[in-house]
Amino acid sequence: MGMKLISAKEVTEKVLSNNALFILDVRNEDAFSDWKIEGKQVEHLNVPYFDLIDGVDEIVDKLPKNSEILVVCAKQGSSEMVGEHLVDAGFEDVFVLEGGMKTWSEYLNPVKIGDLKDGGSIYQFVRIGKGCLSYFIESNGEAIVVDSTRTIDAYIDFAKEKNVTIKHVLDTHLHADHISGGRLLQERTGATYYLPPKDAEEVQFSYEPLVEGKDISVGNTKVKAEPLYSPGHTIGSTSLVVDGQYLLTGDILFVESIGRPDLAGKAGDWADDLRNTLYDKYKQLSDELIVLPAHYGNASELGKNGQVHAKLGDLFEKNAGLNMDEKEFRRAVSENLPPQPNAYQEIRETNMGKITPNNDEQSEMEIGPNRCAIHG
Incomplete structure (x- = not known):
């Protein structure tokens, strides 16, 4: 059968359907141990490309004989060379990840989360290669995008497909692990861009303040996105209660962990804010709210269609970060x-508009896993 290119979308489908997937990752050991394609049925062999330049004889006995092998590298070229060696060695089902890990890092997989009470739906865009989650809320021909990644064509194409206009774009906080697509979406669509003002004191552009008490409506059904000031991950972190059903928590609360308060060098100062948000403010909300975070840490958090969510009440029972005494909590969010x-400092500066790296530089800055939780 020879060697075939396979897209990030197709690999995502394999990972989410829990098909057995054998990956020969030919990046160097540091890159591989930092970050790789993960899934419940994914098996890896990491052998750097330089060890395979002359052929694959030395690893033949470590490779499956009668099943697919996916070869991945940083940008595609090296994996194609190795793929050809595999075909020459008699392997028949050889696939190469198109665009390499760079493309894997950027691919967005949209998945429907649920309906809104007065018409419309909420979708989660899962950036499976990075663990980032963003949201598309549409009702009556209008849409809000929350915590957009920089690969904004995915949202624009989705809006066209659904025949809706993106009216509002907002970030729940100033991101430190990925470059926001908020300003770019504003430029391309004319949408209003909202930011929490306490995170925006150094930004170099104009924005609308995302503040408690100033609800954002989408469509004529007045689906409300109600900002809830919830500091701790950053000083401005603001959650959103959408349609009285969904709680978009940004990087404050995840399904299996909680946010870290140290990405602006303020772990000590912000630990109390974080505890207050999680243990007091969130406690006053309905247990029935569906928590929709801005990240996930492990493949185990993905549901069967690839979505990430949980009921708030269930998290108060099961999430270790919500079940610690004060001393234990302070230690957990400030040690180990x-x-x-x-590149988180450069990412923060890019999101403030202080520096303007080009596309390749932005891609390089984002390579690697998200690390917004207190544990992975």
Whole structure:
């Protein structure tokens, strides 16, 4: 059968359907251990490309004989060379990830979360290669996009497909692990761009303040997005209660963890804010709200269609970050944290409009996993 290119979309479908997938990852060991394609039925072999330049004889006995092999590298070229060696060695089902891990990092998979009471729906865009989650809320011909990634064509194409106009774009906080597509969406669609003002004191552009008490409506059914000031991950972090059913938590609360308060160097100061938000403010909300976070950390958090969500009441029972005494909590959010996101200071400065890296530089800055939770 030879070697075939396979898209990030097709690989996502394989991962989400829990098909067994064998991956030969030919990036160097550091890149591989930092970040890889993950899934419940994914098996890896990591052998750097330089060890395979002359052929694959040394690893033949480590490869499955009668099943598909997916070869991945950073940008596609190296994996094609290795793929050809595999075909020459007699392997028949060889696939190469089109665009490599760069494309995997950027692919967005839209999945419907549910309906709104007066018509319309809410969708989650899952960036499976990075664990970022963004949202598209549409009703009566209008839409809001929340926590957009920089690959904004996905939202624009989706709006065309649904025949709706993107009217509002907002970020729940100033992101430190990925570059926001908020301003770009504003430029391309004419939408209003909202930011929490306490996170925007140094931004170099104009925006509408995202503040408690100033609801945002979409469509003539007045689906309300009600901002709820919820500091802790950042000083401006603001959650959204949408349609009285959904709680968009940004990077404050995840399904299996909680946000980290240290990405602006303020772990000590913000630990109390974070605890207050999670243990007091969120406690006053309905247990029935569906929590929709801005990230997930593990493939285990993905539902059967690839969506990430949970009832708030269930998280108060099961999420360890919501069940600690004060001392334990302070220790958890300030000690033994995972490494900070790659290039996070430059990402914050880009999101403030202080620096304007080109596309390749932005892609490079974002390579790697998200690290917005206190544990992965």
